[in-house]
Amino acid sequence: MAIEGTRIIHAVMERSRIRESKGIIPIFGVYLSLFSVHYYNRINFNFEKKLGPSREAEAESLLIKAAQECGYATFQGILNSWEWDEIVKPMIDCKEDQILGFVEVAVAFGWGDLKVQKLIPDEELVIRVGDSYEATGFLKNYGHANRGKCFMLRGVVGAFMDLLYGESYPDGCFTFLADEPLCRAKGDSYCEFIARKPPHRSPP
Numbered sequence: 001m002a003i004e005g006t007r008i009i010h011a012v013m014e015r016s017r018i019r020e021s022k023g024i025i026p027i028f029g030v031y032l033s034l035f036s037v038h039y040y041n042r043i044n045f046n047f048e049k050k051l052g053p054s055r056e057a058e059a060e061s062l063l064i065k066a067a068q069e070c071g072y073a074t075f076q077g078i079l080n081s082w083e084w085d086e087i088v089k090p091m092i093d094c095k096e097d098q099i100l101g102f103v104e105v106a107v108a109f110g111w112g113d114l115k116v117q118k119l120i121p122d123e124e125l126v127i128r129v130g131d132s133y134e135a136t137g138f139l140k141n142y143g144h145a146n147r148g149k150c151f152m153l154r155g156v157v158g159a160f161m162d163l164l165y166g167e168s169y170p171d172g173c174f175t176f177l178a179d180e181p182l183c184r185a186k187g188d189s190y191c192e193f194i195a196r197k198p199p200h201r202s203p204p
């Protein structure tokens, strides 16, 4: 059975009507909230600006790692939720279908129009996104970038592979790392993320 994204989106829409007094949405085993993407973008990109051009790579790495750890823990919670068991699991035929389930949950959460382009088990995942809010926010506030700016999605794509093919939770985070060779923030027509295992470093 194929993964039906609309069923997942409808379930998230239906259940996200339930809010706690602080606006927290308890769904898929995790706590979610409605969050302004402008605010998120300002925090991230201002952090990068504050560190300055000489530390741009360091800022980028920290923001991606934060997103990957968050994605890893969040989707582990989702995998163990009753909603996953009830809604998504019946549509899963093989291990790799879990990635399609993750992607549809991410779409339902409003993270973008993620589409899997390629999945080589335990090796490579390619995901394309046409409407990343990070790219949109960067372009609007800072103009064209010279490198990919979608740090949250980059971390999350790595986390998807970590959960499937890394060591058991919580030891598998950063087994995979994602690059973003194409990004709308630098003029490409969509963003593309490629998660692979980083090359092994030789011992010092």
Ligand SMILES: [Zn+2]
Pocket: 132, 134, 135, 148, 149, 150, 180, 182, 183, 184, 185, 190, 191, 192
């Ligand atoms: Zn991008």
